[in-house]
Each structure stands twice: as structure tokens, then as C-alpha cells.
Amino acid sequence: MMTTPATMLADKKPVLAVEDLEIRIRGEHGSFSVVADMSLAVAAGETLCIVGESGCGKSMTALALLRLLPEAAEIAGGRVEINGRDVLKLGAHEVEDLRGEEIAMIFQEPLTALNPVMTIGLQIAEAVRQHRKVSASAAMAQAVETLKLVQMPDPERRARQYPHELSGGMRQRAMIALALACDPKIIVADEPTTALDVTIQAQILGLIADLQKRLGSAQILITHDLGVVAEVADRVIVMYAGRKVEEASVYDLFDHPIHPYTKGLMGAIPRGRASERLADIPGTVPPMWDLPKGCAFAPRCPGASARCLEERPLFEEKRPGHFAACWEHDDV
Amino acid sequence: MRMPKPLRNPSFVIGAAITLFIVGCAVLAPHVAPYGVEQMDMRNRFAGPSLEHLLGTDNFGRDLWSRMVFGARISLMIALISVGGAALIGTVVGLVSGYFGGWVDLVLGRITDIFLGFPAIILALAIVAVLGPGIVNVSLALIVVFWTEYARVVRGATLVLREQNYVQAARALGAGPLRIIFREILPNALGPIIVLASLGLGTAIIAESALSFLGFGLPPPAPTWGWTLSYGTRFMRDEPWLAIVSGAAIMITVLGFNLLGDGLRDLLDPRQLSRGRGERRKA
Amino acid sequence: MSDALLEVEGLTVHFPIRKGVLQRQVGTVRAVDGIDFSLKRRETLSLVGESGCGKSTTGLALMGLVKATAGTVTFAGERIAGLRGSALRAFRRRVQIVFQDPFSSLNPRQRVRDIIRAPLDIHRVGTARERQKRVAELMERVGLRPDQADNFPHQFSGGQRQRIGIARALALKPEIIICDEPVSALDVSVQAQILNLLADLQRDLGVSYLFISHDLGVVEHISRRVAVMYLGKIVEIADRDALFARPTHPYTELLMKSAPSLDPRRRHVFSASSDVVPSATQKPSGCPFHPRCHLATEECKAADPALTPRDDGRLVACHHR
């Protein structure tokens, strides 16, 4: 079985396990990897959050799980196991059977992620019919049921409406319904609330938490908002420039962040009445095709040593169940 | 080192190569043409290609290569004037119409419709009939036919661009309409205009030859491709060479401009400008 | 308030909804519906509220970028006639704006140098050489290297681009800068940089900010006073501390309850049920918030409550609180 730190869930067997995943992109700047050494695991009923700055490879990781990477990107190595089967080795039809049935995805921008010329109901029913042998009307009924499940007001009517006729929050509910239509075991949600207002975000987060409790699925939730992480995560992976820099339970992470990047992030969040300066992280993220030799964060790190610039830090367990990649931290 | 981006676009490279070749021939016509355009040799009519006559000779025994080369001058000149004029008028109308909107847009829109509704050929024929044939007149006719396309595209682009925040920003700084239109909007609308123009050059060449074909183009002895083709089709059964060469000259040139235009479209596509890092989109 | 630099009264912006080929007006979007507020020197007043509630429109109306339907603005004791006409141009020099999207607010075809110099050119400030110098100065002031002046916007990161926007806004030495969600498109780490920069500028240059945001955390951090908007109305306006300590309007309360905590041990229990969120096109009668309000009564449906002062100096528009 997996030996990577991420799988160290004492009690539970992961439904999804990723090992040493590497994703490369071919483009203007040649071929370079956008995600490397990515390992993770989630168990049923668990919520894993992945946070990180824009462009650090969160979405790429998520898409790779369903083998839905854009054309320019390809999986260059590693394993993705769902219920013991290596997704990367499956044939095209087998992967298609997996999608929606075993693993489903919720996308960030529901307006563009839904087909503008098809009704919500049809789009959900289509997913149902793909995986279940049912009649069109039964699939439609199922779609309405699912809309009810996500607490869509007036589900019968909404099922007959087009995406542009719904408000942002309702669209996201439709998107969630679409993902839930075939009771997937794993749900990957890529920034499901970033496009929404706070009050609506609260509702959607409430809904997601609620559904997980009821359906018991494993969940990967991608976000850039530590607030969201604090609200919903069981465990958290912090990414920087395509790699994990820290992984811990949500409590450990917020109580004792180890990696200077994580610390920087937390310091940068304006909180409380403190009108004083925020602890910002100077500089910007280096481009993926031109990462420094050592630790990718070193150029921005206040505590970087010569070693950090030369050698990439190992991703190690710094405290029980709390992993980080940093040379300068020896807190045990 | 990797090749610069434009050189990796086959459309652009082939298109640019053809265009350069044709333009080169046109510019250097007196130097690359071995014979005079009007130098007839009635004993040597319809000669096939030979070392003496690269592309053979025409119905008057004139060297076809020389005529094609000089014809390129005319075709390109008409294409340039007409596309330039059409682009200029269309762009101004499109910018004004799109930027100011309201009744200005309504009136200009109706005027555009009027010209759009005319079958192009009627308009062009009528105008050449009014003005009489000649490089400038034929170009004018084509301008009248083609400007609407630019107006439409530029208006569309302007409608989008004027809502851009940087236009708002310029207005916030107190910039007047002229500055906004020409400094903020126009440079950003230039991409589609350039693409349209390079495709338009091809269309103009075809249109000019069609006018010649119908007898409304530049009259002989101007060595226009259209007339040569028009003659050529008459001799096509027995001496197909003339029609093939002149038709091919038109087609290759148009092809060059089209490929160039397509290449430019790819290169100038704003979606290709990478969005920067460190930002997050919100609906 | 007599010490106010800027005083806004009854600002109203209605957009016609036009339809069809003939563009007949079939309705109105009441984007901003009669709001009053004032802004003091060196002060930061925040406008918070959900998407579409009219925050940006308020800012744009102040700049004269959209036509105000009604309302007056008094700037430094001088009345800007009806927010229209030529007085606006002069006013514009003293009020500037920074936009949300750092990508689209910079012209992709202009060099940074030209972008920052544009306001100087437009208002014919100084000689060419002076303008040149000023551009370098401004770039340094916002933390950009002047040797990047010849680059194009796409060669910069989002945070850097936002700095360019700020430099441009500063060029004419305005007294007020309207910041329309200047950080909401940025990652937190970059957001912090910009918030710090804005704070520095206020300290050093004494500008006032009208700070538009939907992020309560940011608002709490940066403002002195906060105005909460809902569907074109200000429903509550108060000093920051008072507002956050004791939100009074039910909508303010909802906003605060919805904001994620930053403490996994103090999670909210969010309700999964959905609200039907009304829009500016179809505004509910009476108090615009009543369809979502747990205090709503018949009175709320009938009458729109006025913004009235409370004991602690705050103003609230609610029949019940």
C-alpha cells in the first residue's frame, strides 16, 4: 500500500490515493512541470482542502484525478488510485464510466461550466442516463430529486430553465446537483464558492457540509481562502508553485503553521480591528517554467538560508501527522 | 533558442512568403520583367512556357510573365487603395457609431444597412459606370462595397472595448472622446482590423478581376489579371494556358493574403495574451 | 458635517432597460436609489454590500462616469452642480479611481510609462520632461522599478498591475481616491501588499479613500467608517468599531454571520437553505431586505425605512432596530 505521509490516516482506508503525481505542460515556454511530487489521499466522509495561491497547480491536480487535463497538459508520472484501481492505466471507456459515478467534480464558475443551450434538468438527466439504464422521464424525475437534494427552490420549474435564467447561487446548486446525480464516492470541488457573495457562499458551504454528512462521500475541496478552509476542512494541503509545502489536520495547521509560506498567508489575512500593517509576503510567485533551484519559496522567504537556495527541501513529517517541506524548521 | 512565435505559424510563414514574393515582383517589376508589357509578337501567340518566356505568351504574343508582374502592380495598388480606404472609412464609422451609441449609432447603422443590402456587384458596377474605369475609380467602387464590413466589425469591437475598465479609467482621468477613441480604443481594435484588411486584400483582388471580367475594370492595355483571365477564358478550350496562369496568379496572391490574414488572426488573438499571475477572478 | 471633504446627498442612478431593435425602454434598474454620505479628509469610508447592490455605480457616478439621475455632491464646500456638466472635469482632477480588475483597467497596448503619464497629458501638467520625471517618481512611490516603465501591462503580475493603476490615480495628486474593490482580484499575499501600500499613501499624502469592497475582513482592516449597502440603499452607516462590535441592521448582521471565521474551532453552522435574492431590476416593495429578513413584518413590506440616527451616532434604516 501507499507509504506516503498523506495516507497516514490511522483509522480509515482511503477511497482515493494519489502518489507522486507529476503534471507537465507543453507550451510557449517549452515543457515544464506544473505539479510535481503530489501525493494525497482521502477517505470516505473526509474533507481534504487544498489551498494555495493562484496558478500553483490546484486545478491541474484536481483535473488530473478525472483525467480531464486540458490538451496542453499531460500526466508525466505517478499513480491515481480510486478504490484500488489505477485510473491512469484505464482505457478511455473505463475512465468515462468512472467519471460521475465514482468521482465527480464541481467547478468554480457555474455559468460557464453549464451548457448554455440546455436546460438544467436535461443536463442532470443526461448524467443519470449515462450511468443508469433508465428512461428519459425517469432520469428527469431523478434530476428533479437531486435538485431537491441541493435545496433548490422550486426544483420542477428550475429543471426546465436554462443556466442564464438562474442566479449565481442557484447555478452553483445546479452544478452540485449535477455532480451528485449518480452518488459518487468522491467529490472534487474546485473553488466552488469563489464566484459567490459571502451570504451565498455561506449557504453553499452549509450545503456541502450538510450533504457530506448525509452522503458520506470523500471530498477534496480546492480553495484559496483560508477562511473557507477553517470552516470545512478536516485536513489541509498547502501548495506553492506546484508542490506541497505543508500538510496537516486543519487544527494543527491553524494552531502551529510550520512552513513560512503558510505563516505568511495567515499573517496576510486582515483580521480583527488591527489597523496596523499586514504581514505581507514580499515579491511574487516565480513562473512555473523558471523555478529556482532550491526551495521555490526561498526568494520570498524571510528566513531563507543558503541551503534553501541550493537544495529543494524534503517533504517530511515535522510533528506527528504534520508534514512540511522546509529546511529551516526543526520544531519537534 | 526557439523560433520567434510568428515563424512557428505555418499560415503566417507561407502567407508572408507569398505576399513578399508578389509584392517584391510588383515593386521590382521593371527589373524582373524581361519584356515590355506591351511588346507584341503576333507570330508567337499562345507560346507555352519556355526559357525565353517563363510563363509563355498571351493572345498578342506578349510575355505573360512580364504582364503578370506588371499586373501585380495594378492588382496590389487597387487592393491597397480600396482596402485602405474601406478600412479607414469603416473604422471611423465603426468607432463613432460604437463609441457614441444612441441615435448616432442608429443613423450610422441604417446607412451601413443600406450599403450592406445592396448586392455588392450592382453597387460596384454602377459606381464604375458612373466614374469610368481607372485605378482610383475602381478602388473607389470597391471602397463603397467593402467599408461596411469594417464598420460592422469595428463597431462590434468598440462596443466591447468602450466598456473596458481602461476606457472607463481614461474617462475618469478626464480624457475627451477623441483621445479615448484613438488612444484607448483604436489600438485595441487594430487586431481585427488588420486581420480583416489582409483578408480584404484578397477579396479586393478577386472583386477587381470580376469587374474586369464583366468589362468594368481597368481597360486594356493595362495588364490587369482580370482582363487576362477574361481573355483567357475565351481561349480556354484550345489555349487554356492563359486562363490557367492568370487565374493562378489571382488565386495564389489571394491565397497569400488569406494565409497571412489567418496567421495574423492567430498571432493577434487577444486570448493568446497570457493572463498574468497573482490574481483571482470573481464573477 | 462641516468638516466633510465630500458630501453626497440623495445620489440616485437609474439605468433604463432597453429592449428590442428600437431600444424602447421597458423598465428601470434602480442601481443607486438616493444615498447620502460624507467623507472627511484623510478618512477611509468603506462601502460594503453584495454583488450588484450599486457600489461601483456609486463610485462611477461620483466620477461622472455614469450620469446621476439625481443628487448633489459638495466637494470642499463647493457644490458640483448636479453631477453633470463641466464642473465635473475640474472635480475629476481631485478625485480619482482605482478599479477592481487590474488586468482590464490597463490598456494592454500601452506602455506603463504612457499609462501613468496619461493624466498628466490630459490635464497638461508640466513639461514633457517634468512628466517624465513624475512618472518615475510615481512608480517608485508605489513600489515599482522605474526601469520597468517601458514594459506592457501583461508583463506584470496582478499585484504589480494594481500598483500601476494606483500610480496613475496618484498622478494628479487627488484628494480622494475611489477604490473599487482594488484587492478582490488578488491573492491574499498580494492583497496584503496593496492594502499596506494604500495605508502608506494615506499616511504620507493625506488622501481620503472611498473604499468599495465586499470583503468584511478587508473593510474592517482598512476603514474608519463603513456604509453597508443593499439594493441601491445604504442600510447602515457607522464607525468601524461600532459596526463590527454590534451590527444593527439585520442585513449587516447576516453579512457578518456569513463571513467565514478563521478558526477551525469556532466554525459556523451555515444554513444550507437558499434565499431568493432580489435584484435591482425587480426591487421588492418597502424595505428592500424584507424578503430575506427574519424580522420582517407587514410594515416592512409597505414602507421603506429611512436612514435614521441611533444613540451611538450610527445611522440605520430599519423599522425594527
Next chain:
Amino acid sequence: QETIVVGTDVDAGTLDSRLTRDTTAYRVADLIYSGLVHITPQLEVVPDLAESWETPDPQTFIFKLRDGLKFSDGTPLTADDVVYTYTTLLNPDFNAPMRTLYTPIQSVEKVDDLTVKFSLDAPYAPLLSYLDLGIVPQELAEGGHDIATQPVGAGPMKLTSWNRGAEIALEANPEYWGGAPQIEKVTLKIIPDNSARAQAFEAGDLDVIQSPLSPQDISRLAGDDRFGNAIMPGLGVTYINFNTKDPLLSDPKMRQAFSMLVDQQTIVSDIYQDVDKVASSVLLPSSWAYSPDIKQPTFNIEGAVALFNELGWTDSNGDGILDKDGNKLTVTLATHSEDPNRVQTIEFLQTMFSQAGVDAKTQITDWPSFSTNYVQKSQHQIALLGWLNIVDPDRLLFSQLTTGGSTNWGGYSNPKVDELLQKGRSSLDQQERAAAYQEAAKILAEELPYFIVSYQGYQLFYDKELPTEVTATPRGYLRGLIGMEN
């Protein structure tokens, strides 16, 4: 096969015989209508509706109609119809295109049901050759029936359908005085493009095609043994019209010099592919007035240059262009764009002119602009044009070259020529007429208001499988295809 399909270049404008103005209409009208007389391919006048006629004096013609004539609708044709036809034709308000040809007619009267009398202002010899004009039924025409689109005549065929722009279908008329023709149906298909028409013929879509054809198609078709052909001199000329009022061209010597630059042989053999013939004078070789002794100047560049030099035009500055008093010898060669052969001719002439040191410009526009605004207003210098249907020398010369003639666009004026042409038209003696025309032609060959470039040829191609004997007429009329003598 009882149907023949004929290709033609234009749709008929109107099929009212009095108003016809295009070749298709002439040809169709010839089938639908009959006139008092018929003109044979040899241009002889033979009886048609008129059985016979007499000329009691040079200004009177009396025609005797055949008995029992009927229009194709079965109504009888009488002297009234003849009178009606000519009276309306002569009415200026009727705007008949060919009215000028008939203007010497003073009146047309009915003598009895079968007799009509024409009275003339002056003796007018060519008249008979114009009296093949189709007779229209008075009753129908006055009753509001639209003769133009639903013609009814007493010719060998009648109209069955007319699909505008596409085809005109005719069928045999059993009421024709000579009996129904052998061919039951004739369809004319309209194909404007010459090459396309030839290709359709080769593809078997058409049974017959005829002039105008592209010279390049003619030689190919003539060599194809599936097809029979009739290639003969036509009734038209292609000529150069010199504007004698133009300062540069007012001197006959100048016109002579320019004429010597016209390489007729090359034009005829290379542009017209020998379909047309080199012309030598204003008289057609097929005409009774023709004389081989009259000769226009022939191609001679050196001679032309010598003549120019003699007139003071020399290349004094060595730029290759002749000049005089500091002015370049510049002329404009013009023609209309519809006829590619004429355009080619102008193009060729331009080159020949410049070889002789003449700075020749070209002006080529479409026919309406060219005719209305240019030639008819005498704004041209040297124009290339043509005349058709020269069934009588008068038709090419009188209006064109007498002083003040209605189509004397070159402004030519020579009292001697006026006198000769008048004589040619008024004498009823063919010998006398021929002499007058020959004398005029001699003068014209020297003074050159016209330089006749070529005599047009006429060609007809037909499928050898056609059931009838084919006789052709240079006018392109079709009676010779339907089993009648032409």
C-alpha cells in the same frame, strides 16, 4: 426529331415586330410574322404576304396581298392590318427604333382589302428591302392585346411560351399561307456568354448556334465533323470612326496616316481568326454595288510615319513620340467593353500606334456610356464601332456620312458625297445607284471619315442530325432551318 433548339445570346426585348431592336427579336419575329416581302439570303426581294407589287412612279408602291391570308389565331389579314402596321410605325410617338428607315414614306393607304398603296416624299430605292417588316393584327393590337409579349403574326411559326431570360418556344403555324413548316417546334435558349453557348452546343444541349460567336470557338467547331456549318460574309462592318471635327483629325492626311497604322490583316486573322475579312471600302463584297477597285489605304507604318513627318509631326526630342510645336501626338482610341474582339483590336491598335510614335490612349466603357455620352456627342477622336444589317448601301452611308446626317457622329461633310448618296437613294436604277455609291466610296476611301477595318463574317453551326436541309442567311434568320427556303 421535330424540335430544334437554337442558342442565342440575348433575350428578346419585345416581340412586337415594329419595336424589335435585338438580334433575337429580329430572328424570332421573322418566324412569327410575315412581311409584305421577304429578303433572300442573296438579299433579293421576293413576295411574301404581297403577291406582287408595282411602281407606277418612283414615289408610289402598290402592293397586292395574297388571298385568304390569316394570322396564326385564325383571324384574316387584310390591307387594314398593313396600313395599321406602317402607320403606327411611322408615328413618332410610337418610338419605333427603325423609324428612320421608313421616314421617306408619306402615307400608307388601303385601296381595297387586298391592295395597299405607299406614297413617298421622294424616290427611295432602299425601301423595298425594309418592307419585310412583320405585319401585326390591327384588331388585336388596338384591343389592348399585348403584342410585345404575346405576339400574333402570319409567319410560319407561332409563340407557345416565353420564359423571360431563359427560352422562347415556338411551334409551327398551320395558318401560314405557305403551309406549316416541316419542323414542329423551335426553342431558342438564351445563353449570354459566347464560350458558354459554344460549350453547350458541343455538349449537345443545342442543335444550332450562330453569330455572334467567339472566333476561337469558330475554328474549333468548324473542325468538328459532328457539326455542319455555314460560314459566309455577313451584313456588317467593323470600322473606325474618325471625328473630323477634332482639330487633330480634321486633315484627311492625318486620318490617312492613322489608317495606315491599322494592321487589318493581323486583326482579321489573329483576333477574328479569319472569320471576318479584311475590308477595302465602305461597300460590302456581297453587295451589287461592290467594286474591287476601290481601296482604302493599307497597313504601312513607314508610310504613316513619313506622312506624319510631312505634316510636321517629328520626334524632335528623341523620346520616341512624335511632336509638333511642343505638343505630343496624342490620340484616344475608344470602343465599348461588351465586345471582347473590339477591345482586343483597340489594344492591338494602341501598340501599333505607339510603335509609330503616336501616344495612344485607350478609352473603353460600357455601351450606354460609350454611345450616349461619347460618340453620339462627338466627343471621341478615334472610335472602333460597327454597323449591322447593311441590306442596302444606303443603310451604312446616308444617315452616317451626309452632312448633318442623324448618325454622322464624326461630323463629316462633303457636298459631293452628299449629292452622290442622295442620288444613290433616289434612283430606282440599280446600275445608276451602283455607280453613285462607287464614286462616293472612292472619295470616302481617300478622305476617310470611316476606315472600314473588316467585313463581318456570319457563321452558323448545326448538328448534322438535323432533319431538314439547312440554308443560312447572313442575317441569321431561321426560316432556312425549319424546312423553308430562307
Next chain:
Amino acid sequence: MIAYLIRRLLLFIPMAMGMVVVTFGLLLIIPGDPASVLLGQEASPEAIERLRDSLGLNDPWYVRLWDYFASLLSGDLGTSIFQNQPVATIILGRLGATIELAIAALVIATVLGLAMGVVSAMRQGSIIDTITMIFAQLGVSMPVYWLSLLLMLAFAVQLGWLPAIGRGMPLPEAFWAAITGRPQALIESLSHLLLPALALSATPAAIISRLTRTSMLEMLREDFVRTAYAKGLRRPRVIIRHVLRNALLPVLSVIGLRFGMLLGGAVLTESIFAWPGLGQLTITAISQRDLPLIQGIVLTFALIFALVNLLVDLLYAAVDPRVRLG
């Protein structure tokens, strides 16, 4: 909806009036007039002048324009100077042929263009893609009349497979004939139609195929396509139900636009293939300066243009729920 239609058609009026005025103005300054064309070379200047008078050509321009508008108002398009027939009759007689040709060309172009575009988008970068796009490039680069002549030369003259010119029975009638037992009429009609329609369809087919390809490729990158895949849908279903349907939207408006252009482009094709349609009529009318006829043709084209645009808008609204007519 009805109100929308009415308003759209009302908008047509100023456009049509503008076109009438422009045409009128053009013909006013165009050299040459119908009188002299009508009477031919041999006519005397007096005869021409008399005819000009009787045709009203000597009236001041505003009187003529006014008269024209007045008769338009009473529904009269005037009478052709040359054909002596009501303009409406002449045009109606020709319209069918042109519309038949244009629709046939459009159908060919659409079918061919869509097929080529879809295939090459699906096989982006493959040999098929390259070949298709080379064809598309040639299609837009080839002068129509040249292509027409080449086609005629090849298929009618050399091979003799198809008639070179002319038109068979009007297609609707031919269909009826086929139903009532004379299939050869239909075959003949179609065989006449094929070559000109093919020639005329080359450019639009090329344009449609390129547009379809781009549009497909664009749609393939859209988020909702990824969503469709994420549901587990099979590729063909995704392509047909999700990609193609959305990709067709921009193609639709181009097809509409092209239809208008096809009618105009038919001028050359019609004269080469002797297709008795409006295109041929147009050239004749211009070369005869037959003002009422030219006006009638221009108005017809304008009306078709407006109707086609309206149709496209309606179709668009039917296919794309985001578009609202109102």
C-alpha cells in the same frame, strides 16, 4: 413576437428608401440613358430626345424621385423600359430561379462546410485537417467565375456528364412531376442545378468549414465541455450534444449573411451557366440603364437581405435560449 416582427419590418422601410435614393442618385449621374440604348445606334437624335421626353427622363430629378415614391406607395414598382412589362412581374419571374440556385448552393455549402469543419476540428493537426483546410483556403481564394468555367469545361464539355447551361423545370414543379410519375424531370432539373450550385457554393463552403472548425475548437475548450466529460459522457455524445450545438451558433449567423452574398455572387455564375435568374437580369438592367427595373432589383435584394437577417435572428433565438427577441 408579432410586435417584434412588425417592428423589424418597419425598420426595413427607411433602409429600402435609402437604397432607392442611392440607386436613383447613382443612375442620375451614371452616363448613358435608356432612351439611346432602347432606340439603338441608328436612331436619330430627335427620336432619342422624343423618347427621353416620353419616358420622363427630362423631368427634374426630384419630380422623378417623387413620382417613383408615389407609385411605390401605391404598390407599383413601375414598368421596365425595355421589356415593357411590370417590374414586379419580371422580377417574380426570375426570383424563383435565383432563390433555387442560392438555396441549393447554400445547402451544399452548409453540408459540405459543416462536415469538413467538424471532421477537421475533431482531427486537429492530422492529414485530414490539413487537406480540408487547404481546400478551404483554395475555396476562398478562387475567383468564382474561373471555377465556374473550369467546372463546366470538365463536367459538361469534357466528360459530358452534366448539361453545361440552362435550367430545367423549376425544382418544386420537378418534384411534383417526379411524384406524379415523371422522375426524369426531376433528374433533369437537378442535373442542371448541380454545376452552378457547386460553383457558387465553393466560397461559402470554405468559409463555413473554417468557421465551424474554429468554433468547434473554441467550444472544445469551454468549461461546459469539461463538465460534460466529467459527467462520464462518451466523446461522440459530448461532441454532438454539447460542442456542435454551441459551435453552430456563430456559423448560423454567417450562413445567413452568406445567403445575401450568394444572391449577389450569383450574378457571375448565372451569366456563365445561363441560369435565368436575377443575377443575369441585373447585368442586363444595368447595361440597359433600365432604371425602374434596377430599382426593383435593388429593392428585391434589400427585402431578401432584411428577411434573411430576420430569419437568422429568429433561428438564433430558437437555438440559443439566451437570446431574447423583444
